[in-house]
Amino acid sequence: MSDYENIIYEVKGPRANIIMNRPDSLNGITNAMMRELYDALNRVALDQDVRALLFTGAGRGFCPGVDLKASTSGEAQEPNRKEYFHISTLLHEMPKVTIAGVNGACAGAGFGWACACDLRYATERASFNTAFLGVAISGDMGGPWSLPRIIGAQRARELFFMSEKFKADYAEEIGLVARTFSDATFHAEVDAIVDKIAAKAPLAIGEMKKNFINAENMPLRDYIELETERHSRTGASEDSREAFHAFVEKRDPVFKGR
Numbered sequence: 001m002s003d004y005e006n007i008i009y010e011v012k013g014p015r016a017n018i019i020m021n022r023p024d025s026l027n028g029i030t031n032a033m034m035r036e037l038y039d040a041l042n043r044v045a046l047d048q049d050v051r052a053l054l055f056t057g058a059g060r061g062f063c064p065g066v067d068l069k070a071s072t073s074g075e076a077q078e079p080n081r082k083e084y085f086h087i088s089t090l091l092h093e094m095p096k097v098t099i100a101g102v103n104g105a106c107a108g109a110g111f112g113w114a115c116a117c118d119l120r121y122a123t124e125r126a127s128f129n130t131a132f133l134g135v136a137i138s139g140d141m142g143g144p145w146s147l148p149r150i151i152g153a154q155r156a157r158e159l160f161f162m163s164e165k166f167k168a169d170y171a172e173e174i175g176l177v178a179r180t181f182s183d184a185t186f187h188a189e190v191d192a193i194v195d196k197i198a199a200k201a202p203l204a205i206g207e208m209k210k211n212f213i214n215a216e217n218m219p220l221r222d223y224i225e226l227e228t229e230r231h232s233r234t235g236a237s238e239d240s241r242e243a244f245h246a247f248v249e250k251r252d253p254v255f256k257g258r
Contacts, residue, residue, distance in 0.1 A: 006033035008058070009040040014051045015198035016044045016096075019058050026061025026105050030070050031077045034084040041087060045094035048257070051205050052198035054190065055091065055117055056101035057110075065108020065131055088116035088142040093213055095206040097197050101190045102168075102177065107131040112141025115150060118209070120177040121193065122168040123186040128176070133163040149216075151175050201239040202257040 003009070008019040018040050020027035027033075044053050057063055070077070091098045091113060100117040107129040114120050132139035139160065147156040151174050159166075168180045181189045197205070207230040215223050234240060239255045246253035 004036040004040065006030065007036045007040060009043070011047065011050060013198070014049060014202070015054065015194050016047065016050045016052075017054045017056070018044070019056055020063050021058045022067070023057075023059025023061070025064075025067045025069065026059070027057040027063045027110070028067025028070065029063065029065060029109055030067050031080040031084075034080065034087065035078070037087050038084045038090070041090040041094070044096060045090055048202075050096055050198075051200060051202050052097045052099060052194050053094075054099050054101055054194045055113070056190075057103055059104070061104035062100075062102045062106040062126065063108075063110025063113065064105040065110050068135075085140055088112055088146070091116040092118075092142075092146065095209050097205060097209060099190070099194055099197070101186075102126045102128075103186060107165075108139075109141040112139070112143040112146070115143055115146040115176075116141070118212075119193075120171075121186075121190050122171060122177045122180045123183050124168055124180050125183055126168040126171070126180075127165050128168075128171050129165045130160045130163055133161070147176075201234075201237075201243060201253070201255045203237055203239055204234045207234055 004021075006020070006022055008017070008021045010017040010019075018037065020033065020037070022028060022030070022033060044050055097119070098117040100114040100120040102114055102120060102122040103126065104123070105127050106114050106122075107127075108131040111128060111130055130139070130143060144156065144160060147159065150156075155174060168177065171177045172180050211227055211230065214226055218226070238258050239253075242255060243253045
């Protein structure tokens with residue numbers, strides 16, 4: 001299911017896939033691709049049936065940032081819009097679990113998008129680079145906001161100020177990615193993770209995601225009040241009762257989202 005030219009958008013039950021689909025450029029970014037990503041991510045955010053999103057790239061690359069050949073070719077591109085830069089906001093804040101499947105080169109704005117996701121998994125051949133200083137720009141897509149929260153302030157600054165390529169094993173070592181997988185098993189492993197998360201209770205997983213977002217900017221006392229209200233409400237849900245019964249009866253729960 002896709003209405004786009006530069007990305008593939010699919011919904012399969014409780015999971016969605018958004019695949020950047022410009023493999024000839026390793027999924028380099030154009031204004032049209034940003035428009036399509038912004039539109040598709042808004043669709044996912046509003047889809048009550050979706051619990052988890054896989055965000056990845058077609059072919060050998062995840063996303064190396066802007067398509068430099070396209071941007072310097074002299075060919076006219078459609079106008080960009082300020083709201084498209086909130087792709088990172090959507091990936092970070094939507095009440096779904098967002099999972100970056102880093103299947104190759106991940107740099108620049110693509111690096112920022114991966115950092116905005118809740119979870120990141122990489123293939124062993126993936127490479128990473130903040131990249132912006134290499135082309136003499138200060139950067140976009142929220143990397144300096146998200147990366148220190150993942151790996152710490154000093155290390156995040158070093159990656160941005162040094163602007164050097166690094167491999168997936170180092171990304172795992174510093175906690176940027178949760179796990180790396182071999183090229184042969186990467187897609188199957190990541191799909192299994194997305195499916196497992198998407199099978200969780202829809203009310204609970206959506207409220208848990210909101211907990212993490214609220215915890216970023218609330219005092220602990222205020223956060224505990226909000227968390228407790230959500231905990232009590234989801235604990236009284238039909239889905240929670242079903243989960244308890246399923247556990248006792250040693251079967252898979254059937255959630256209804258209420």
